[in-house]
Amino acid sequence: MSVALNGVPTKEELKRVTPPEEVLAKKPVVMVECFQNIPCDPCAANCPFGAILPFADINDLPLVDYEKCTGCGICIASCPGLAIFVLDMNYSAREALIKVPYEMMPLPKKGQMVSGLDRQGCKVAEVMVQKVTRTKNKTSIISIVVPKELAQIIRNIRVEDAVNGR
Amino acid sequence: MKEYDIIVVGGGPAGLAAATTAAKCNANILLVDDGLQLGGQLIKQTHKFFGSTEQFAGIRGIDIAHNFIDEISHLSNIEILTQSTATGFFEDGVLTILEGYNGNRLSKVKPRRLIIATGASENMLSFINNDLPGVYGAGAVQTLMNVYGVIPGRAVLMVGAGNIGLIVSYQLLQAGIEVKAIVEALPCIGGYWVHASKIRRLGIPIYTRCTLKEVKGKEEVESVTICNIDDKFNFIPGSERELSVDTICLAVGLSPLAELLWQAGCEMAYIPELCGYVAKRDENMKTSLDHIYIAGDVAGIEEASSAMVEGQIAGLNAAASLGLYHEKYRELNLAFHRQLLQLRHNEVSESITRGIKKATL
Numbered sequence: 024m025s026v027a028l029n030g031v032p033t034k035e036e037l038k039r040v041t042p043p044e045e046v047l048a049k050k051p052v053v054m055v056e057c058f059q060n061i062p063c064d065p066c067a068a069n070c071p072f073g074a075i076l077p078f079a080d081i082n083d084l085p086l087v088d089y090e091k092c093t094g095c096g097i098c099i100a101s102c103p104g105l106a107i108f109v110l111d112m113n114y115s116a117r118e119a120l121i122k123v124p125y126e127m128m129p130l131p132k133k134g135q136m137v138s139g140l141d142r143q144g145c146k147v148a149e150v151m152v153q154k155v156t157r158t159k160n161k162t163s164i165i166s167i168v169v170p171k172e173l174a175q176i177i178r179n180i181r182v183e184d185a186v187n188g189r
Numbered sequence: 190m191k192e193y194d195i196i197v198v199g200g201g202p203a204g205l206a207a208a209t210t211a212a213k214c215n216a217n218i219l220l221v222d223d224g225l226q227l228g229g230q231l232i233k234q235t236h237k238f239f240g241s242t243e244q245f246a247g248i249r250g251i252d253i254a255h256n257f258i259d260e261i262s263h264l265s266n267i268e269i270l271t272q273s274t275a276t277g278f279f280e281d282g283v284l285t286i287l288e289g290y291n292g293n294r295l296s297k298v299k300p301r302r303l304i305i306a307t308g309a310s311e312n313m314l315s316f317i318n319n320d321l322p323g324v325y326g327a328g329a330v331q332t333l334m335n336v337y338g339v340i341p342g343r344a345v346l347m348v349g350a351g352n353i354g355l356i357v358s359y360q361l362l363q364a365g366i367e368v369k370a371i372v373e374a375l376p377c378i379g380g381y382w383v384h385a386s387k388i389r390r391l392g393i394p395i396y397t398r399c400t401l402k403e404v405k406g407k408e409e410v411e412s413v414t415i416c417n418i419d420d421k422f423n424f425i426p427g428s429e430r431e432l433s434v435d436t437i438c439l440a441v442g443l444s445p446l447a448e449l450l451w452q453a454g455c456e457m458a459y460i461p462e463l464c465g466y467v468a469k470r471d472e473n474m475k476t477s478l479d480h481i482y483i484a485g486d487v488a489g490i491e492e493a494s495s496a497m498v499e500g501q502i503a504g505l506n507a508a509a510s511l512g513l514y515h516e517k518y519r520e521l522n523l524a525f526h527r528q529l530l531q532l533r534h535n536e537v538s539e540s541i542t543r544g545i546k547k548a549t550l
Contacts, residue, residue: 028378029389056386062240062494062534065237103383104383144391
């Protein structure tokens with residue numbers, strides 16, 4: 024299977040977009056899970072630090088200059104494909120902080136425990152919501168605290184509630 | 190009989206872009222649309238658009254529609270006629286329009302140039318019980334949910350993993366409706382992979398090389414049988430699975446809505462890459478008839494971003510053909526053509542580019 028066949032990227036595909044170990048060890052940075060050449064450039068256009076390099080062709084895949092990336096997460100809400108995440112591997116000794124885009128209702132609350140889901144939507148852990156950032160374009164950014172070993176696994180959350188719960 | 194420099198038929202992304210662009214060339218314009226309000230499919234699009242800043246990338250479709258409608262309200266040379274259907278264009282240059290929600294008033298108008306931006310209609314699929322209540326086209330599901338706030342059902346099977354199937358599945362999930370699965374007859378996801386990934390992250394399976402075989406139900410849809418298919422699209426016996434659903438949503442492609450162009454006598458061609466019969470046109474979107482231009486899905490099924498650029502090209506050039514040159518005509522025309530080339534400069538658009546080549550006069 025691959026992202027083209029069922030929407031779930033393989034390990035090899037992910038390797039191409041994973042920030043280098045030494046960068047992750049140093050500071051929070053983006054991981055852009057964009058694998059297809061399609062005409063789309065808001066990530067590069069919206070990065071305030073020029074860390075997502077300007078596109079020569081609008082169909083280019085995003086290239087990140089990790090030196091410049093601060094992990095601010097402004098690109099997360101700008102991405103029409105909801106394909107950008109921020110990883111902070113130094114949140115605590117055992118935990119990483121992940122910022123994920125979220126467009127479901129209701130929004131979780133700060134401090135709430137929610138389900139951490141992998142790229143296939145399977146629950147892999149209960150995770151804590153550290154921050155909820157609403158943005159102008161209505162894609163919210165949810166910061167979640169996850170065990171370090173799940174930082175490359177968890178990419179979504181589910182907020183259990185009476186209406187949408189399944 | 191009222192006369193106009195340009196009449197634009199269709200108030201979706203292509204028609205809105207055509208009308209606003211031509212208005213800026215000082216043409217007086219009538220914009221005719223059969224919907225309750227302008228915007229076409231844009232008003233149902235709650236996702237952020239792709240493309241670049243020029244095509245409003247990162248802005249949600251519904252907000253793009255509102256921006257256009259707001260712009261038009263400030264342009265005094267555009268008249269709007271909604272809930273009205275253009276029914277025919279005749280040798281004497283008369284366009285007939287049925288006005289009013291029940292179409293009981295016939296009016297005649299005379300345009301010096303006509304821009305047809307009528308969009309597309311959805312394809313149907315043949316399967317057992319496809320006439321049961323609960324079988325919808327994706328466009329109807331979007332209209333119910335996103336325009337009228339009505340949920341179409343409780344549990345849905347989506348048929349088709351092109352962009353529409355993927356986007357509407359996501360919207361259903363946002364509305365709190367269960368999507369049991371997406372089935373796609375082709376071996377690969379046809380839509381943008383990022384749309385597929387975000388649906389997978391919500392736990393919805395996408396089955397490729399799989400389609401629906403039969404829908405069961407007495408008065409309405411009660412369940413569906415899906416089945417894997419081989420390279421020749423034959424069902425693979427024994428691979429059937431039954432899903433309990435009350436709604437089947439069909440997102441199996443669109444066909445250009447070209448009746449007016451046929452009737453007007455434009456040279457037409459069947460071009461599979463553009464998904465059906467389209468009018469042949471020159472690079473500035475002029476058909477074989479000098480006074481008729483086209484833009485958007487009616488010219489070939491493509492994304493809304495390129496539809497808007499085609500609309501700008503049609504609007505700019507239809508006005509220019511009347512001597513109404515925009516002060517930056519050359520610069521703008523070059524820029525629009527460059528944008529179109531950029532939007533199509535990718536693997537997904539290869540067949541569209543091939544089709545357009547065949548359709549070019």
